[in-house]
Amino acid sequence: xxxxxxxxxxxxxQKSDPPQGPTRSFRDDRGRSVAVxxxxxxxxxxxxxxxxxxxxxxxxxxxxxxTTYCDYPPEARSKPKIGxxxxxxxxxxxxxxxxxxxxxxxxxxxxxxxxxxxxxVFALDPSSFEEIAGALIRLGEMTGHAAQGSQAAQAxxxxxxxxxxxxxxxxxxxxxxxxxxxxxPETYLGRVLKQAGGKNVIEGGWKLIEWEEVLSxxxxxxxxxxxxxxxLDRRAGWKQLRAVKNGRVHFVPKEHFVYPTPRLAEGLREAxxxxxxxxx
Amino acid sequence: MARIPRSVALxxxxxxxxxxxAGSLLVGSVPVRDLTWEILRDYRIPHAxxxxxxxxxxxxxGVCFQALFRNALADPFVVGVSGGAALGAVASIVxxxxxxxxxxxxxxxxxxxxxxxxxxxxxxxxxVRGRVPxxxxxxxxxxxxxxxxxxxxxxxxxxxxxxxxxxxxxxGNLGQPDPMYRAAxxxxxxxxxxxxxxxxxxxxxxxxxxxxxxxxxxxxxxxxKGRLLAAGSIAAAGAVATxxxxxxxxxxxxxxxxxxxxxxxxxxxxxxxxxxxxxxxxADAAARALxxxxxLPIGAVTAVAGAPFFIYVMRLKKGG
Numbered sequence: 001x002x003x004x005x006x007x008x009x010x011x012x013x014q015k016s017d018p019p020q021g022p023t024r025s026f027r028d029d030r031g032r033s034v035a036v037x038x039x040x041x042x043x044x045x046x047x048x049x050x051x052x053x054x055x056x057x058x059x060x061x062x063x064x065x066x067t068t069y070c071d072y073p074p075e076a077r078s079k080p081k082i083g084x085x086x087x088x089x090x091x092x093x094x095x096x097x098x099x100x101x102x103x104x105x106x107x108x109x110x111x112x113x114x115x116x117x118x119x120x121v122f123a124l125d126p127s128s129f130e131e132i133a134g135a136l137i138r139l140g141e142m143t144g145h146a147a148q149g150s151q152a153a154q155a156x157x158x159x160x161x162x163x164x165x166x167x168x169x170x171x172x173x174x175x176x177x178x179x180x181x182x183x184x185p186e187t188y189l190g191r192v193l194k195q196a197g198g199k200n201v202i203e204g205g206w207k208l209i210e211w212e213e214v215l216s217x218x219x220x221x222x223x224x225x226x227x228x229x230x231x232l233d234r235r236a237g238w239k240q241l242r243a244v245k246n247g248r249v250h251f252v253p254k255e256h257f258v259y260p261t262p263r264l265a266e267g268l269r270e271a272x273x274x275x276x277x278x279x280x
Numbered sequence: 281m282a283r284i285p286r287s288v289a290l291x292x293x294x295x296x297x298x299x300x301x302a303g304s305l306l307v308g309s310v311p312v313r314d315l316t317w318e319i320l321r322d323y324r325i326p327h328a329x330x331x332x333x334x335x336x337x338x339x340x341x342g343v344c345f346q347a348l349f350r351n352a353l354a355d356p357f358v359v360g361v362s363g364g365a366a367l368g369a370v371a372s373i374v375x376x377x378x379x380x381x382x383x384x385x386x387x388x389x390x391x392x393x394x395x396x397x398x399x400x401x402x403x404x405x406x407x408v409r410g411r412v413p414x415x416x417x418x419x420x421x422x423x424x425x426x427x428x429x430x431x432x433x434x435x436x437x438x439x440x441x442x443x444x445x446x447x448x449x450x451x452g453n454l455g456q457p458d459p460m461y462r463a464a465x466x467x468x469x470x471x472x473x474x475x476x477x478x479x480x481x482x483x484x485x486x487x488x489x490x491x492x493x494x495x496x497x498x499x500x501x502x503x504x505k506g507r508l509l510a511a512g513s514i515a516a517a518g519a520v521a522t523x524x525x526x527x528x529x530x531x532x533x534x535x536x537x538x539x540x541x542x543x544x545x546x547x548x549x550x551x552x553x554x555x556x557x558x559x560x561x562x563a564d565a566a567a568r569a570l571x572x573x574x575x576l577p578i579g580a581v582t583a584v585a586g587a588p589f590f591i592y593v594m595r596l597k598k599g600g
Contacts, residue, residue, distance in 0.1 A: 211457035234458040237322035
């Protein structure tokens with residue numbers, strides 16, 4: 001029993017190995033300076049968006065673990081899993097990561113937890129195309145793929161510039177049907193939709209709304225980014241809506257709109273096309 | 281609190297329901313100056329009707345189960361209906377069953393079937409040699425409810441699905457964009473179960489007195505218990521399948537109604553039906569008035585307002 005207790009004690013106190021070899025400091029999106037081993041060899045990503053950014057920046061081979069929600073790019077699916085919304089500390093520890101990358105917006109608690117346990121945690125929180133490009137550049141630099149990171153950033157910004165901002169129709173964007181979830185112009189997604197030329201009928205940021213607000217604002221375009229299309233025509237006043245009468249209810253892939261990653265540029269292009277028609 | 285005649289109590293709650301409904305028609309995301317007849321007709325009136333119908337279902341189901349189980353803590357979800365419905369709904373969400381079934385949306389149909397299935401399973405599990413002791417039924421219902429709850433957690437995690445949708449469902453939601461459809465699902469459930477309960481109102485009185493007096497019902501007793509269980513479960517399943525889990529209404533309303541008009545179910549049932557509708561309409565109006573634009577989850581409102589009120593009623597009983 002004593003030996004077991006001792007073993008548990010040792011296990012409990014064991015911190016992750018201090019980075020051996022050279023490290024370099026990078027400032028993350030909460031303004032903290034993180035010492036990253038050069039190069040990091042075993043990176044664990046705690047959010048679908050950071051997994052995607054790491055792969056885009058060229059560090060896919062160094063990714064040692066991801067969450068069960070990380071399904072893009074497809075290669076990410078075959079990486080070892082370290083949990084879902086809850087981080088499985090044991091699984092994470094077994095992978096002996098020398099760098100943990102996470103999204104500050106959704107992973108604040110886990111980030112602070114893991115930092116307390118001695119892991120190097122780099123938190124990202126991009127909220128515009130410029131910041132997504134910046135994240136790609138920094139991730140490329142810190143993982144030893146400076147060229148690819150900067151290339152990915154340039155490609156992203158070029159795709160964004162290809163969409164000319166000009167005034168377009170009023171719209172309502174729905175990412176969840178039950179409860180009714182949408183965003184106003186004050187989120188990264190809201191800004192993207194504005195850049196695509198739409199005038200949002202909803203104000204503010206991410207929020208749950210009452211359907212009557214859509215009825216009252218009667219938008220010209222409705223974008224649906226979830227798969228609960230069944231039952232739309234049962235909605236109150238559905239057939240009287242301008243967007244419905246004019247055939248301007250469109251289903252868009254959620255994954256092009258809800259993650260702050262390069263795929264958001266795809267969302268921008270799609271939204272602009274739906275707002276203005278094919279000609280860019 | 282003195283007892284009041286049935287007609288007075290009914291009028292009282294009808295007035296309360298009317299007032300709450302009128303109030304609920306005036307509050308919402310759209311400010312009064314922008315309100316149009318179309319919004320009232322298409323959304324607010326069906327929405328208010330849905331609140332009344334769901335509240336009435338929960339009240340009726342609560343009265344029925346508290347008598348059937350002779351238990352003051354029994355509520356519409358006591359035989360595992362809510363757990364079963366949650367399991368059905370979440371399974372349909374995770375497995376992506378979006379098809380329509382007999383005019384019902386996939387999730388509504390699966391939740392309804394899950395809720396009734398749980399109650400039926402509890403009934404079968406509790407049956408020993410043709411008899412169903414209510415204690416066993418209570419325990420079986422509790423076990424099935426917990427088991428389904430656990431399965432819900434597993435499904436949500438395994439399915440890597442949107443928590444959003446599942447959590448919204450578990451918190452109860454009257455603010456669906458299709459209130460007319462939901463009201464159309466709840467009404468026949470309420471109608472059928474209320475008719476069965478009304479037919480057996482005297483039997484509910486006997487059941488409440490204990491197994492011995494229920495024995496006066498003779499060989500009919502088990503049959504009647506089965507019917508009442510079905511009635512309470514249908515009302516509860518209709519409510520939970522359309523609007524998610526709205527707690528406390530089905531627990532409080534029977535107690536309040538009983539304090540006002542006494543334990544005779546011929547009086548108690550109609551009063552509880554009207555009182556349940558009034559209470560949920562009021563809670564709904566409050567949920568929308570307190571947070572315009574982004575209504576509070578109705579299940580949270582009924583629990584926050586309901587728990588202290590329940591304690592108040594309980595203390596009254598002790599004192600008086």
